[in-house]
Amino acid sequence: MKAEIAVIGGGPGGMSAALAASKSGAHVVLMDEYTRLGGQFFKRAASDFELATSQLSAEHRAGEELRKGIAASKVEVLSGTLVWAVFGKTLMLYREGRSFPLEAGAVVIAAGAYDRPVAFPGWTLPGVMSAGGAQTIARTQWVKPGSRILIAGAGPFVMPVAQQVLRTGAEIVAIVEATRPAEWLRYAGSLWGQWPRFREAFKYWQSLRQVPVLYGHKVMRAIGTGQVEAVEIAAVDNAWRALPGTLKRYEVDALAIAYGFLPNIEAADGCGCEMRWDPYGQTWFVRHDSDMGTSVPGVYAAGEITGIAGSAVAMEEGRIAGVSAAEFLGRIPTAEAERLRAPFMKSRRHLMRFADALSECFRPRPGLWEGLEDATTVCRCEEVTAGDVRSCVRAGCSTVKAIKDWTRAGMGPCQGRICRNLVAQLIAEEASTNIASIPRPRIRPPFKPVAFDAMAQSE
Template identity: 35%
Template sequence: MTPATGSKNVRAVRDLDADYDLVVIGAGPAGLSSATIASEFGAHTLLVDENQTPGGQIYRSVLLAQEGDQKRLGPDYWKGRALAETFLQSDVHYAPATTAWSVGPYQDETGRAVGHEVGLSGAGEARLIRTKQVVLATGALERPFPIPGWTLPGVMTAGAAQIALKASGLIPEGRVVVAGTGPLLYLLAAQLIEAGATIAAVLDTTPRENWLRILRHLPGFLTSPYFGKGLKLLSAVQRRTKVMRWVTAVTAEGEGTLKEVVWTSGGQEHRMPADLLLLHQGVVPNVNFSNAAGCVHVWDEAQLAFRPRIDAWYETSVPGLAVAGDGAGIRGAEAAAVQGALAGLGCAFRLGLIDQETRDKRAVGLNAQLLKATRGRTFIEALYKPARAFRIPARPETIVCRCEEVTAGQIRASASAGAAGPNQMKVFLRAGMGPCQGRLCGLTVTELIADERGVSPEKVGYYRLRFPIKPLRLRELASLPQSDAAKVAVLADLADTHHSKSH
């Protein structure tokens, strides 16, 4: 897929350069735009992504998609092809199938921070790359949806089903129930129906009271691109499957695997046999990387999530480290692409490749695009704000931390016993210490503790994360080139140990 002249694919981390002006992590719309525009101004740029092809989650496998996929996945998905193709024509070094697992300060001989050092691994090897600027374009995560039975085989997130559909063309068999709130809920239902799946029902958990809160945001929404798209999507789903509204409770039941979905609507309980339950109640910024890097985060009450504090050029509180796209706050794919371009401009300016006048002049058009792309977002945020019942489990036996099987009751008990926040709670429990490092439980844990203590989630805080944020194999660690200082430290430790044992 790479043209003869254009981006340089690097399949082995050993073949990467030792130094770059800019390292971009994530090949979604924000990452592609950041890398492309920074390279345009002469920045020696590396883009790192875990997937085999560019596009991120929203445009996953778009370069491999066939013409028939356009009808099944929709025109918005197809927009990613032009973005990816433009990137491939740039001079960016592109490392697909590569994991970024750390970023930390890089210091010169005097101990002065002169940039960043990014930890990468791929094909069984690891490498530390030096760079002057970093853009984190790690996107969003699905909000945790802790209901009774959500750990049963046969229950998964809507996003996971969408990945399977886009990346491998996998279509679920049997009776599928889709439950939750948010635009993606209906988009996935429409995509699965178009692909031939049997959607038995859509259970819409959007709170009835949300409709009363959105009236003041209605004028902006009616003039936004979301209005026409939303009506068309809702109509397509309602014509071809059963949509149940005002759902206030959902439970997955079965012995060893999912057998039934139970829900409450209008004060009455309903049951439906199901082979697959897909859960979704919106997406939230993926803050694991920015959190571990030490960036200051704030609680966004409108989005009910933490996000990094950024300036007009998406630079965080850590100098030389920017966050663009949904990782900086959920605003959609088109907005993410524009944010990435603005972040790339900011990097080019800080690198001294352009002056302030050039940066600001180029940003005028981009900011106009961003304003247009985000018109109507306030309405969507207010309408699809998930209900408290689906964020803060009322039943104490409901599992919150899937990795360690920690329940809502245990988390409340730890808060009552003195755990002021998620990090103190680790003294009592292991929630957040499993393989997902809090990705599937972090917000639920924060809101449970806040509710038990009667304070805001911002006062409770989030997990304090540490690198590496992704699992590493021992052979990858062993392949890391060791600095002289590290070797001396290891030898000194060994000498101290030997000295202690000899006495």
């Protein structure tokens, strides 16, 4: 299969990129592993769950507009299609049990993000879930994540999650926010002019007025036999280190964790794109220029893989990347491409002021991963504990790759998506070194599980 422009990811960033690129007349193929376009923000209700119009989220309705735009365009959509490997500009696709290559002239990667995994005693108990997971079942299936749920995290993402969970009739026993409102004041200047965000926040605040919120607290442990039954939280200092004598216990049957997101950088890594360490996100993002070009000519990046900045930024970046990819192929002359990109760049700059302030204000702090008990699982696929990782570091391992070779951490079905950062944090703590100096492990295909026979019979 061939495409002039291949777009990986059908979220706000990818859909916007595909639309912008296809306006140039280029043949654009848009791929997403999910069966329905929308990504995280515009996630569509699952087809097997018939939701009434009143049950659909506002995002769902906004997403419908983008989906209609794609349907009315010449973009070729391959939904239910996983990009499981990338070699240069050749993508290996897995679709309906079959694996086949797609050769592209230019690639836009808009693979989005996933919830940052956080390890603490009891985090692998059934009933403990990512906030994104809780939101997804509430938003797309109208299913309660639990009857009594506690949401712990940092930043504004807890608000849409809590609102959607409440709408299903679940009780939220508490929202546990690690920062304190006094810290937010420093960033007030960056919020000037971001009126739609204020309106959004006000709406959430109104719908969550009845929910108890504990600021300056974090989750310490989940307790239960075969299922989470209680959660312990504690007050924290500015570095999110627990303050002695402040433990509180809540009886719950579900716990949702929302300490930020990590980018899906697998495809960009496969293309050979340079990454940058982000001290606020405490992770690696794809490095890009103002045209959303990566370090690899003809490969562009958009959305959360470039930095966690929300759906509005993802859409502007997608539009810029789509125009740039078409320009790269000579479908749009440079002067015209510059004219087309200008308003998207202006809007992106404005939105980024807000996004940068949020990233700094709600950045994860050392107390989130320091002092993990040795018995706590870090790699849940291969059942590797914090103690196992520490022993390896004491024996001389100083990289995530070395820990993987010794313990198999990162070799299970998630391919290290869950444990990669946790292992790096443990190495940094045990070796008293800066996490940014620990070499980033290369990501090996398949990015997600693919049937062996499909791989073997790849065209």
